[in-house]
Amino acid sequence: MQELHNKIKSMLEGNSVALFIAYQKNSDGKITPTFITKPEQIKKAYYGDDCRQNLAVYVHKHEVKHFGKVGILANIYTLKALLQIYAENQFKDDYLKIVTVNPKGAVVEFANFQEVENYISENKPAPNPEYVAQVEKLSNLGREERWNYWLNELSTCIKCYACRAACPMCYCTKCTVESNQPQWISAPSHSLGNIEWHVMRAMHLAGRCIECNECARVCPMDIPLNLLTVKINEAIDTEFGQEAGTKGKLDFALSTFKVDDKENFIR
């Protein structure tokens, strides 16, 4: 941890950042985000395999942007999210200084997003076998069974929007579900409203989800929401050869038109 602490210290002292977002391990073993602005807070910074939260979610936050230049300790999924957010042109130059701890335990600071892209291609996370098995199990069900499975799961949603809040790719300042003129989808958390919400969200994440699985981790009702976007990503990869969070420049599958499209209807 000393190397990490030294790195944060030099960044704060050199005024290259005013705030450094890291993880800390609390006395009860719980990992929480920590926001370091003063030298005496540096010793709290922690990194390990148990650091799961995707800290990229904070780079959009008003109070965080207010600090000016921000440093962030990124796990591999946070890196993927940051690269995707960069590909979507959401960063001002020089806003972020990104640091990670590589598999050998060395602290790495990235000079630019090209380096982030290279690092991700060399350290691609293996798909979580548990989720792969769940997606496969669902894919093998009949259409009706699968629909009933989701009806049942989504009927328990309480619409706390933790999935949206924890998702680094859900950064719209006004979400479709909050629009009431016109009201696109039903706001109440009855079965129809829940289905409309989750289908809408999954569609908006098509080809953009970086598969950090935060939506499933944070769900108070334990709904495996990540399976929806993981499955859609599979289709985007097969049909369009695109994978979110791997490139700094992207043709977006759902917002790009090509004259040589293989489908007749679109030409």
Add this chain to the structure above:
Amino acid sequence: MNYKTLKTDKLPELFDKIKKAGKTVLAPRKKGNKAFFSTFDSFDQITFDYVQSALSPKSVLFPRVEELLTYKNLDDSYSIKEPELKDEVVVFGMRPCDGIALDYLSDFFLKENPDKLLQDRKNNTTFISLACKKFDNDCFCTSVGSSPAETKGSDLCFTDMGNGSYYVEIVTDKGKKLVDAFPDLFADSKEMNKVEQLAKVPVRFDLKNITTKIPTVFETNIWLDQSLACIGCGACAYVCPTCSCFDIQDECNPKGGTRLRCWDACAFGQFTIHASGHNPREVQSNRWRNRVQHKFNYSVENLNTISCVGCGRCIRVCPAGMSIIEHLISVEEA
């Protein structure tokens, strides 16, 4: 108060008989490692292995979405129909802290302008708490004036005495009615000392200090420090047994429609936004301050009680691991 005992192995029979009498029984069932109040077909589906249910029994009185009325547009008039709530429900296995929360919820909904729906649900529901034998690091009932021995707000309170029987405290007339309906299951008892059987939850802060201090720290930086981690979801409010904010939604078409009451949360940016676009709680630190101030300041002003029962659900559910215990300690130290 009157006291009874019930053999623990008679619990399935009690549930069967309650169901046969036409009532719905809700008890904790596991999904993954969380427990949710749910209906069940057989006794082995319910669980006793939980510190706290993931959602509070608040939703029995105040569902996450409920119909307030339906209306129809007729040729030159309209008709309105309000729901009639007749289903009788028995909730088993809530913790004593939830009882206090139900009392708060009743005060909120019934004191000034009584809410008929909540009143009807309360009349139709019997709440049986199961006193805590274990606790976790997020439990802090003893810091907010309660304890696992509390009976306030429950209709019946069961304590597993570790000798094959539950010690049953009859707290309300509704509780007495349920016990009296099954005289062959419950045996008379004298008052017993249950405290030895219960969890010893440590005190984490001095409540008096906090309620005195909190109105004076409104304009300080502690709210920003505490809420930098807050990602602005409503999970804490929705699992909270006392959070009672709601939104009214109309779902209608030219022929008629439905008016719905839905949970809402002060952590959402849209919660306070005005029609003009101005938002008096513009940033998350304002919203977080409101949540803590409401629990420990505004509730005291409005209903003469704090509105936190120390159940710890908000801490367990927070995606960013925020802990109200730590935040209250930082108020105490501010």
